[in-house]
Amino acid sequence: MITLHDKTFVPFISESEINQAIKNLADKISIDYKGETPIFLGVLNGAFMFLGELMKNYKGNCELSFTKLASYHGTMTSGIMKNLIGLNENIENHHVIIVEDIVDTGHTLEYLMNILAEKKPKSIKTATLFFKPDAYKKNIKIEYIGIEIPNKFIVGYGLDYDGLGRNLPEVYQLKI
Ligand code: 5GP
Ligand code: MG
Secondary structure (H helix, E strand, O other): OEEEOOEEEEEEEOHHHHHHHHHHHHHHHHHHOOOOOOEEEEEEOOOHHHHHHHHHHOOOOOEEEEEEEEOOOOOOOOOOEEEEEOOOOOOOOOEEEEEEEEEOOOHHHHHHHHHHHOOOOOEEEEEEEEEOOOOOOOOOOOOEEEEEOOOOOEEEOOEOEOOEOOOOOOEEEEOO
Protein backbone atom coordinates (compact mmCIF):
# COMPACT_ATOMS: atom_id res chain seq x y z
CA MET A 1 0.00 0.00 0.00
CA ILE A 2 1.21 3.52 -0.75
CA THR A 3 0.03 7.00 0.15
CA LEU A 4 0.10 9.98 -2.22
CA HIS A 5 -1.12 13.24 -0.74
CA ASP A 6 -4.38 12.35 1.04
CA LYS A 7 -5.13 9.06 -0.75
CA THR A 8 -4.17 5.43 -0.38
CA PHE A 9 -3.41 3.17 -3.33
CA VAL A 10 -3.08 -0.60 -3.54
CA PRO A 11 -0.99 -2.67 -6.00
CA PHE A 12 -2.90 -3.45 -9.19
CA ILE A 13 -0.68 -4.34 -12.17
CA SER A 14 2.91 -5.58 -11.86
CA GLU A 15 5.89 -4.17 -13.71
CA SER A 16 6.44 -7.46 -15.54
CA GLU A 17 2.83 -7.60 -16.76
CA ILE A 18 3.09 -4.03 -18.04
CA ASN A 19 6.40 -4.62 -19.77
CA GLN A 20 5.09 -7.78 -21.42
CA ALA A 21 2.02 -5.91 -22.70
CA ILE A 22 4.28 -3.18 -24.11
CA LYS A 23 6.55 -5.72 -25.77
CA ASN A 24 3.52 -7.32 -27.46
CA LEU A 25 2.36 -3.92 -28.70
CA ALA A 26 5.83 -3.05 -30.01
CA ASP A 27 5.97 -6.36 -31.90
CA LYS A 28 2.57 -5.70 -33.47
CA ILE A 29 3.46 -2.13 -34.45
CA SER A 30 6.84 -3.24 -35.85
CA ILE A 31 5.06 -5.65 -38.17
CA ASP A 32 2.35 -3.16 -39.22
CA TYR A 33 4.88 -0.43 -40.08
CA LYS A 34 7.50 -2.67 -41.70
CA GLY A 35 9.48 -0.63 -44.23
CA GLU A 36 7.98 2.68 -43.01
CA THR A 37 9.37 5.26 -40.60
CA PRO A 38 6.52 6.21 -38.25
CA ILE A 39 6.67 9.13 -35.82
CA PHE A 40 5.82 8.17 -32.26
CA LEU A 41 4.04 11.19 -30.85
CA GLY A 42 4.11 10.99 -27.06
CA VAL A 43 1.45 12.87 -25.13
CA LEU A 44 3.12 14.41 -22.08
CA ASN A 45 3.44 14.05 -19.20
CA GLY A 46 1.90 10.65 -18.62
CA ALA A 47 3.17 8.79 -21.67
CA PHE A 48 6.90 9.26 -21.10
CA MET A 49 7.58 5.90 -19.45
CA PHE A 50 5.38 3.89 -21.83
CA LEU A 51 6.98 5.60 -24.81
CA GLY A 52 10.49 4.78 -23.59
CA GLU A 53 9.70 1.11 -23.17
CA LEU A 54 7.73 0.99 -26.45
CA MET A 55 10.59 2.47 -28.46
CA LYS A 56 13.19 0.18 -26.87
CA ASN A 57 11.14 -2.78 -28.10
CA TYR A 58 10.27 -1.36 -31.53
CA LYS A 59 12.16 -2.91 -34.42
CA GLY A 60 12.76 -0.72 -37.44
CA ASN A 61 13.28 2.96 -38.14
CA CYS A 62 11.13 5.42 -36.26
CA GLU A 63 11.11 9.03 -35.15
CA LEU A 64 10.07 10.66 -31.91
CA SER A 65 8.12 13.75 -31.02
CA PHE A 66 6.19 15.01 -28.01
CA THR A 67 3.13 17.11 -27.46
CA LYS A 68 1.15 18.25 -24.48
CA LEU A 69 -2.42 19.42 -24.14
CA ALA A 70 -4.76 18.23 -21.49
CA SER A 71 -5.21 19.78 -18.08
CA TYR A 72 -6.20 17.11 -15.64
CA HIS A 73 -6.18 17.52 -11.90
CA GLY A 74 -7.13 15.09 -9.19
CA THR A 75 -9.26 12.05 -9.80
CA MET A 76 -11.96 13.49 -12.08
CA THR A 77 -11.64 14.13 -15.82
CA SER A 78 -12.17 17.86 -16.26
CA GLY A 79 -13.06 17.83 -19.93
CA ILE A 80 -11.34 21.21 -20.28
CA MET A 81 -8.57 21.20 -22.83
CA LYS A 82 -5.58 23.42 -23.37
CA ASN A 83 -3.98 24.10 -26.70
CA LEU A 84 -1.63 21.67 -28.31
CA ILE A 85 1.94 22.68 -27.44
CA GLY A 86 5.41 21.44 -28.23
CA LEU A 87 4.79 19.82 -31.59
CA ASN A 88 7.33 21.54 -33.83
CA GLU A 89 8.00 18.69 -36.25
CA ASN A 90 6.26 18.75 -39.58
CA ILE A 91 4.03 15.67 -39.62
CA GLU A 92 2.62 16.28 -43.10
CA ASN A 93 2.88 13.08 -45.13
CA HIS A 94 4.27 11.11 -42.20
CA HIS A 95 2.74 8.13 -40.45
CA VAL A 96 1.91 9.24 -36.91
CA ILE A 97 1.31 6.98 -33.92
CA ILE A 98 -0.17 8.85 -30.97
CA VAL A 99 1.22 7.42 -27.75
CA GLU A 100 -1.04 7.89 -24.71
CA ASP A 101 -0.72 6.67 -21.15
CA ILE A 102 -4.45 6.08 -20.76
CA VAL A 103 -7.67 6.61 -22.65
CA ASP A 104 -10.62 7.17 -20.34
CA THR A 105 -13.63 8.99 -21.88
CA GLY A 106 -11.71 9.62 -25.10
CA HIS A 107 -12.22 13.42 -25.00
CA THR A 108 -8.47 14.06 -25.05
CA LEU A 109 -7.88 11.66 -27.91
CA GLU A 110 -10.68 13.10 -30.02
CA TYR A 111 -9.41 16.63 -29.46
CA LEU A 112 -5.86 15.65 -30.38
CA MET A 113 -6.98 13.70 -33.46
CA ASN A 114 -8.90 16.71 -34.78
CA ILE A 115 -5.92 19.04 -34.43
CA LEU A 116 -3.48 16.54 -35.91
CA ALA A 117 -5.73 15.74 -38.88
CA GLU A 118 -5.43 19.40 -39.99
CA LYS A 119 -1.68 18.89 -40.28
CA LYS A 120 -2.25 16.34 -43.03
CA PRO A 121 -0.28 13.31 -41.83
CA LYS A 122 -0.21 10.26 -44.11
CA SER A 123 -1.99 8.30 -41.38
CA ILE A 124 -2.79 8.54 -37.67
CA LYS A 125 -3.16 5.60 -35.32
CA THR A 126 -3.27 5.43 -31.56
CA ALA A 127 -1.35 3.38 -29.03
CA THR A 128 -2.45 3.56 -25.42
CA LEU A 129 -0.98 1.66 -22.51
CA PHE A 130 -4.23 1.59 -20.56
CA PHE A 131 -7.84 1.72 -21.74
CA LYS A 132 -11.07 1.93 -19.76
CA PRO A 133 -13.71 0.38 -22.05
CA ASP A 134 -16.57 1.18 -19.65
CA ALA A 135 -15.67 4.89 -19.60
CA TYR A 136 -15.00 5.32 -23.33
CA LYS A 137 -17.56 7.55 -25.04
CA LYS A 138 -16.13 8.01 -28.54
CA ASN A 139 -16.16 6.06 -31.79
CA ILE A 140 -12.51 6.61 -32.66
CA LYS A 141 -10.78 3.30 -33.22
CA ILE A 142 -7.82 2.66 -30.93
CA GLU A 143 -5.53 0.32 -32.84
CA TYR A 144 -3.03 -0.55 -30.11
CA ILE A 145 -4.23 -1.16 -26.56
CA GLY A 146 -1.83 -2.45 -23.92
CA ILE A 147 -4.09 -3.37 -21.01
CA GLU A 148 -7.84 -2.88 -20.52
CA ILE A 149 -8.79 -1.88 -17.00
CA PRO A 150 -12.04 -1.31 -15.10
CA ASN A 151 -13.29 2.21 -14.50
CA LYS A 152 -10.97 2.89 -11.55
CA PHE A 153 -8.40 5.60 -10.90
CA ILE A 154 -4.83 4.35 -11.26
CA VAL A 155 -1.34 5.76 -10.68
CA GLY A 156 2.19 4.68 -11.56
CA TYR A 157 4.13 3.95 -14.74
CA GLY A 158 3.89 7.61 -15.74
CA LEU A 159 0.41 8.27 -14.36
CA ASP A 160 0.04 10.68 -11.47
CA TYR A 161 -2.25 11.77 -8.72
CA ASP A 162 -1.79 15.53 -8.42
CA GLY A 163 1.80 15.32 -9.60
CA LEU A 164 2.88 12.30 -7.55
CA GLY A 165 3.31 8.65 -8.45
CA ARG A 166 4.65 8.93 -12.01
CA ASN A 167 7.94 7.26 -11.05
CA LEU A 168 6.36 4.07 -9.73
CA PRO A 169 7.42 1.13 -11.96
CA GLU A 170 4.13 -0.69 -11.35
CA VAL A 171 0.50 0.44 -11.25
CA TYR A 172 -1.65 1.05 -8.19
CA GLN A 173 -5.36 1.69 -7.90
CA LEU A 174 -7.22 3.95 -5.56
CA LYS A 175 -8.23 2.10 -2.40
CA ILE A 176 -11.95 2.37 -1.73
P1 5GP B 1 -9.93 11.19 -21.30
O1 5GP B 1 -11.12 11.13 -20.39
O2 5GP B 1 -9.92 12.47 -22.08
O3 5GP B 1 -9.83 9.97 -22.17
O4 5GP B 1 -8.64 11.18 -20.36
C1 5GP B 1 -8.07 12.38 -19.98
C2 5GP B 1 -6.83 12.22 -19.18
O5 5GP B 1 -7.24 11.91 -17.87
C3 5GP B 1 -5.83 11.14 -19.53
O6 5GP B 1 -4.95 11.50 -20.55
C4 5GP B 1 -5.11 11.02 -18.21
O7 5GP B 1 -4.12 12.03 -18.11
C5 5GP B 1 -6.21 11.28 -17.21
N1 5GP B 1 -6.72 10.03 -16.64
C6 5GP B 1 -7.80 9.32 -17.00
N2 5GP B 1 -7.96 8.24 -16.22
C7 5GP B 1 -6.93 8.28 -15.33
C8 5GP B 1 -6.53 7.42 -14.26
O8 5GP B 1 -7.12 6.38 -13.93
N3 5GP B 1 -5.41 7.80 -13.57
C9 5GP B 1 -4.70 8.92 -13.86
N4 5GP B 1 -3.63 9.18 -13.14
N5 5GP B 1 -5.05 9.74 -14.88
C10 5GP B 1 -6.15 9.42 -15.60
MG1 MG C 1 -2.81 11.85 -20.76
